[in-house]
Amino acid sequence: MTSLPRRDGLTRLRLAFMLGSILLAACQAQVPAVPAMPSGTSSPSLMDTFTPGPAATDDPNSTPLPAGLGLDPADWQSWPVVSVVPENARRIYLRGQALGNDPHAFSIFADCQSVPTLFMGGYESNPALYDALPADLQQTVDWFRGSFNRASPTVRPGTTAGALLWALWHQNKFTCTSLETPVQCELRIHRPSFVIIQVGTHYEDRNEEYMRAILDQLIAAGVVPILATKADERDPDGHVNLQYAQLAVEYDIPFWNFWAAVGGLPGRGLYTQTAEPGMGDIYLTPAAMAVHRLTALQALDAVRRAVMAP
Numbered sequence: 001m002t003s004l005p006r007r008d009g010l011t012r013l014r015l016a017f018m019l020g021s022i023l024l025a026a027c028q029a030q031v032p033a034v035p036a037m038p039s040g041t042s043s044p045s046l047m048d049t050f051t052p053g054p055a056a057t058d059d060p061n062s063t064p065l066p067a068g069l070g071l072d073p074a075d076w077q078s079w080p081v082v083s084v085v086p087e088n089a090r091r092i093y094l095r096g097q098a099l100g101n102d103p104h105a106f107s108i109f110a111d112c113q114s115v116p117t118l119f120m121g122g123y124e125s126n127p128a129l130y131d132a133l134p135a136d137l138q139q140t141v142d143w144f145r146g147s148f149n150r151a152s153p154t155v156r157p158g159t160t161a162g163a164l165l166w167a168l169w170h171q172n173k174f175t176c177t178s179l180e181t182p183v184q185c186e187l188r189i190h191r192p193s194f195v196i197i198q199v200g201t202h203y204e205d206r207n208e209e210y211m212r213a214i215l216d217q218l219i220a221a222g223v224v225p226i227l228a229t230k231a232d233e234r235d236p237d238g239h240v241n242l243q244y245a246q247l248a249v250e251y252d253i254p255f256w257n258f259w260a261a262v263g264g265l266p267g268r269g270l271y272t273q274t275a276e277p278g279m280g281d282i283y284l285t286p287a288a289m290a291v292h293r294l295t296a297l298q299a300l301d302a303v304r305r306a307v308m309a310p
Helices: 006-023 073-078 087-099 127-131 135-143 182-190 207-220 239-251 286-308
Strands: 102-110 192-198 224-228
Touching: 073 239, 087 192, 087 224, 087 286, 102 182, 135 286, 182 192, 182 207, 192 207, 192 286, 207 224, 207 239, 224 239, 224 286
Parallel strands: 102 192, 192 224
Antiparallel strands: none
């Protein structure tokens, strides 16, 4: 699926963020006051930011991976925390290596609960956290060292799928230009081979359309998406997580079921901030944060090993 038409897409994004400025209360997001985006404004092509490297093709002698996830999206609540890694993930990865992506880099697309100090940054900054890991996970931390504890234009309080496609969201920081979306900027400055995507607490009406645009850009750039569920249940029917499960099956990409990982914690590892009682239980307790960082690392480890297996 192609990205949104230029003029219609920008109009939709403007309308979405007029509503978003009201709804993005969780994570104490501070949405800047910005002028309307001029109609006809376009971003540079994503592929223009990549310099092709040596060609990479499927190796007929490589260990075969499953053809697909082999899971029913309607049953997403019982999916494993870390899904199988389908063969398509390897194809995406190899395409990215031909484009010059860094095999030692991964990125995160998420909100305030995934900033480095709360998420996986401690694996680089806290020796005790690193030392407590089993040897295989330590190897993955070493492999991606430099990606865990960095700020980026794609991790910010209040980030949604729509925000990741909005050029004003990065506030021209991180060397991002006014014509780049946070997604384009992050792929240019970090050149990751993998991206963990965990947004959805602030549900948007066009969430699926925005997420498809993100997945299409990542796959075209040879970046393996790892799509994740959210832990909260602000949508009682679970349609956001169901939507992501459906996309994972459709695109044949790895899936991290964080919702299932916190199921055994008291209150599902969530609480309500006293300053924001209307938001409900969406914030992670310390116990849930520990599960958050560990299962994310396990998912990243599984994907890395699968796509690089001889």
